[in-house]
Structure formats: structure tokens, C-alpha cells
Amino acid sequence: MTHDPMTEQAAAYALNAMSEQERTEFEAHLETCPECQHVLADLQEGAALLGRAEAGDVPELFRRRVLNAIADEPQEPATSVEAAAAVRPPWRTRITGIAAVLVAVMATVAVVAALTGGTTAGDVRTAADAVVVAVAPTPDLTAEVDGTFTYSETESASVLTLAGLPAVGDDATYQLWFVGEVIEASATFTPGDGNAVEVVIDRTPGDAGLIGITVEPSGGSLQPTTPILITAELDA
Amino acid sequence: MTTLAASGWNTGSLALRRPQRHRWTVTEPAPAPGADDLDRWLVESASGRQDSFARLFDAVAPAVLGVARRVIRDHAMAEEVAQEVMLEVWRSAARFDPARGRATSWILTTAHRRAVDRVRREESARTRADKVGRLESTATEDVVSEAAIEADDRGRVRRALERLTDLQRQTIELAYYGGLTQSEIATHLDTPLGTIKSRMRDGLGTLRSAYEESA
Numbered sequence: 362m363t364h365d366p367m368t369e370q371a372a373a374y375a376l377n378a379m380s381e382q383e384r385t386e387f388e389a390h391l392e393t394c395p396e397c398q399h400v401l402a403d404l405q406e407g408a409a410l411l412g413r414a415e416a417g418d419v420p421e422l423f424r425r426r427v428l429n430a431i432a433d434e435p436q437e438p439a440t441s442v443e444a445a446a447a448v449r450p451p452w453r454t455r456i457t458g459i460a461a462v463l464v465a466v467m468a469t470v471a472v473v474a475a476l477t478g479g480t481t482a483g484d485v486r487t488a489a490d491a492v493v494v495a496v497a498p499t500p501d502l503t504a505e506v507d508g509t510f511t512y513s514e515t516e517s518a519s520v521l522t523l524a525g526l527p528a529v530g531d532d533a534t535y536q537l538w539f540v541g542e543v544i545e546a547s548a549t550f551t552p553g554d555g556n557a558v559e560v561v562i563d564r565t566p567g568d569a570g571l572i573g574i575t576v577e578p579s580g581g582s583l584q585p586t587t588p589i590l591i592t593a594e595l596d597a
Numbered sequence: 598m599t600t601l602a603a604s605g606w607n608t609g610s611l612a613l614r615r616p617q618r619h620r621w622t623v624t625e626p627a628p629a630p631g632a633d634d635l636d637r638w639l640v641e642s643a644s645g646r647q648d649s650f651a652r653l654f655d656a657v658a659p660a661v662l663g664v665a666r667r668v669i670r671d672h673a674m675a676e677e678v679a680q681e682v683m684l685e686v687w688r689s690a691a692r693f694d695p696a697r698g699r700a701t702s703w704i705l706t707t708a709h710r711r712a713v714d715r716v717r718r719e720e721s722a723r724t725r726a727d728k729v730g731r732l733e734s735t736a737t738e739d740v741v742s743e744a745a746i747e748a749d750d751r752g753r754v755r756r757a758l759e760r761l762t763d764l765q766r767q768t769i770e771l772a773y774y775g776g777l778t779q780s781e782i783a784t785h786l787d788t789p790l791g792t793i794k795s796r797m798r799d800g801l802g803t804l805r806s807a808y809e810e811s812a
Contacts, residue, residue: 376709376769378772409701412705415660416750
């Protein structure tokens with residue numbers, strides 16, 4: 362098929378006015394044609410207006426049903442995680458039983474971005490309600506790592522300080538996890554000069570009973586894929 | 598119960614329990630979320646952020662449900678389809694690519710497609726075409742509980758629709774509200790397929806530019 366007739370098809374596609382066969386053909390073409398993608402994006406904006414003109418009431422029961430349903434509804438993995446898994450980095454061979462258990466048990470994973478949000482490490486450490494816990498390596502890590510994890514409810518922030526952290530490859534990163542009723546992903550970080558690192562996180566552990574640190578593919582993961590190497594218990 | 602201590606975690610007796618359900622909090626939607634907000638909420642939903650999905654839901658569900666009602670007409674069936682669509686959005690949020698269009702377009706295209714698939718299974722092209730002529734929009738003016746901002750947007754879209762030629766509007770209505778394929782429209786109107794395609798393309802283009810000019 363030549364190109365022009367395909368861009369001509371885009372409006373019918375945007376309006377879902379194609380037969381199954383036409384739809385399949387057009388979608389196959391679309392994957393390889395940036396121009397059609399561009400034309401289609403514009404036409405779909407037009408078609409979306411038709412939908413917006415129909416906006417009406419949403420019954421409260423409907424709303425609750427959907428929002429309750431998603432709590433138990435698994436999601437397709439993010440493409441970046443799929444890509445990371447596809448290249449099978451060396452550390453994946455070190456996945457042990459515990460990682461498998463973690464993955465199986467976790468049904469809910471929240472991702473928390475690490476942002477300093479103006480709060481400095483000093484603010485957290487000097488806060489009147491600052492809590493400091495020692496951080497130590499697990500038997501899975503042979504290096505002599507030590508450090509502290511400090512958090513303050515009034516600052517709504519935490520600081521992780523580590524020394525003696527082994528370097529990781531360019532395609533890997535350390536990642537912090539909050540482990541409680543759910544396991545929540547948090548900051549990724551790599552050690553700087555002198556193998557030390559200081560990370561400010563814009564949240565406190567909340568209900569989490571411990572923190573854990575793993576090595577993950579660059580960019581971090583939604584759930585731990587390797588054993589916890591460094592940990593600290595938060596509520597004794 | 599699985600304790601972690603035996604497996605290499607230096608964690609004492611912490612046991613992993615069932616994740617708590619309903620951790621999301623329902624927040625009031627921002628007064629007038631923009632297209633960028635919706636894009637961001639959809640991207641955040643892909644990482645399991647139920648709070649972001651709730652915001653996205655509040656912004657798009659009125660139109661998702663509206664499209665389903667308009668195309669399917671049976672309200673119970675429309676709710677069923679709209680629920681499937683919202684769950685599909687949650688499941689496949691990671692597939693949304695902001696470089697290839699807006700979250701609103703992506704979601705409403707999906708909603709419309711599922712609604713159209715449903716009526717095509719239930720009704721003949723002729724029945725669908727007849728109903729387009731007979732029934733007006735279900736999103737009638739007596740809906741008073743909506744935010745004023747939504748009503749404004751709806752009015753703006755409807756004014757933009759008035760800028761289409763009668764033939765463009767007729768063609769687009771048969772496609773969008775009736776769920777007719779381009780070939781079915783050509784047969785129904787006894788008009789060459791190429792003409793139908795041009796009307797759809799020109800009509801959508803006019804609709805969009807008229808809407809944007811009215812900003």
C-alpha cells in the first residue's frame with residue numbers, strides 16, 4: 362500500500378469507523394509510520410472532543426466500584442522494567458529464594474520519588490524530633506558498610522548516610538525500600554567519592570518496620586529484584 | 598506466614614503480611630485539571646499510584662461514561678463497558694506514550710472503541726443508523742450536579758460542532774454515535790467511500806480548530 366491512502370485512513374481509525382480487518386492493517390502500518398502517528402494524534406484529539414461533549418454524571422456507586430476494583434487489579438509492567446529484565450544483567454543471577462518470596466507476597470507496590478523539596482540533611486538531623494537508627498549490612502553483603510538513617514516527622518523527611526558502599530556498574534544503582542504492610546520503592550542512588558553517600562528523602566518511614574537497600578538496574582525497580590544488602594529496623 | 602529472618606534478611610521476626618487494601622486516599626479533584634495533569638496522572642498510575650488514578654478517574658469518567666451511554670444507550674450495559682474501560686486504563690497505563698498523544702484522547706478513544714465493539718455485536722448497522730437520527734444526546738441539559746467548568750467545556754465543544762457542514766456532521770455522527778464503519782456509512786448514505794473519508798477528516802479538523810479558536 363502506498364502512503365497517502367494510509368493517512369487518508371487515519372480519520373476513520375480515530376472515529377473507530379473501521380472494520381476489524383481495516384483496523385488491523387492500519388495498526389500494522391501505524392507502527393512503522395511516524396507521519397501517520399502524527400496525523401492520527403491530531404485527529405484523535407478531534408474525536409476526543411466528541412467524547413467530552415457527552416460528559417455526564419458519574420454515580421457515586423460506579424466510582425467506588427471502579428476505585429475498589431483497581432486495588433486488586435494487577436498492572437502490566439512498565440516498559441523500562443521489561444527492557445531491564447530482557448537484558449538479564451549479571452546481578453539477576455544472584456536472586457535468591459527471599460527475592461522470589463518478596464515478589465510473590467507483594468500485591469501492592471507504591472513508588473515514591475526521592476525529592477529533597479528544599480529540606481536539607483541538616484534540617485532533618487537538627488530537628489527536635491529526629492530519630493536516628495543504625496544501618497548495617499545483611500549476610501548477603503561482605504563489605505564493611507555502616508551508616509545511619511535519620512527521620513523527622515516535623516520535617517516530613519529522612520536522610521540516609523552510608524560509608525564503605527561498594528561501587529556498582531554503570532547500568533546498576535542502589536535502591537532504598539520501605540518495608541511494612543506493603544513494600545514501597547524509594548530513592549535510587551550510587552556512591553560518590555570515598556564510597557560514601559547521603560540521600561535526602563521527602564518522606565518518613567510511616568508504618569514501615571524497616572528499610573532495605575538492594576542493587577537494581579539503572580532507573581530503579583518497582584519491586585526488589587535482588588536480596589536486601591543493607592538494612593535497618595525502625596521500630597524496636 | 599513467612600518470616601524473613603531465616604532467609605538472609607537481618608530482620609528479626611518481621612513477617613510479611615497481606616498488603617493492606619484501599620490504601621489510596623480520595624482527594625478532591627483540582628478545579629480545572631489541564632491536559633498536562635491528566636497525562637501526568639496516567640503516567641503515575643502506571644507505577645501503581647492509586648491516588649493519581651483516582652484523580653484521573655474524576656477527570657475522565659464523566660466523558661467515558663457519557664460516550665458509553667451515548668453509543669450503547671442501555672445504561673446498565675454502558676456502565677459495564679465504562680468500568681471495563683477504566684480497569685483497562687489502569688492495567689495498561691504503562692503502554693501510554695505521551696509522545697504519541699494526550700491521555701484524554703487515549704482514554705476516550707479506548708472508551709469509544711469498546712462501546713462501538715459492543716453495539717456492533719448487539720445491533721445491525723441499519724438499527725444503529727436509525728437510532729442516530731432518532732435520539733438526541735443523553736447528556737441533557739438537566740444535569741445540574743456537574744462542575745461548572747465541565748459544562749463550559751461541553752458547551753464549547755457543542756459550539757465547535759456547529760461549525761461543521763451538515764454533511765460532515767451527519768457522517769461523523771453516524772460513525773461516532775452510531776458505531777457505523779466507513780463502508781456502512783457509504784452504503785447508508787449512498788455516497789462514495791472516498792467522499793466519506795474526506796468528510797470525516799475535514800470534519801475532525803474543523804472541529805478541533807473551531808474548539809481551539811474558542812479558547
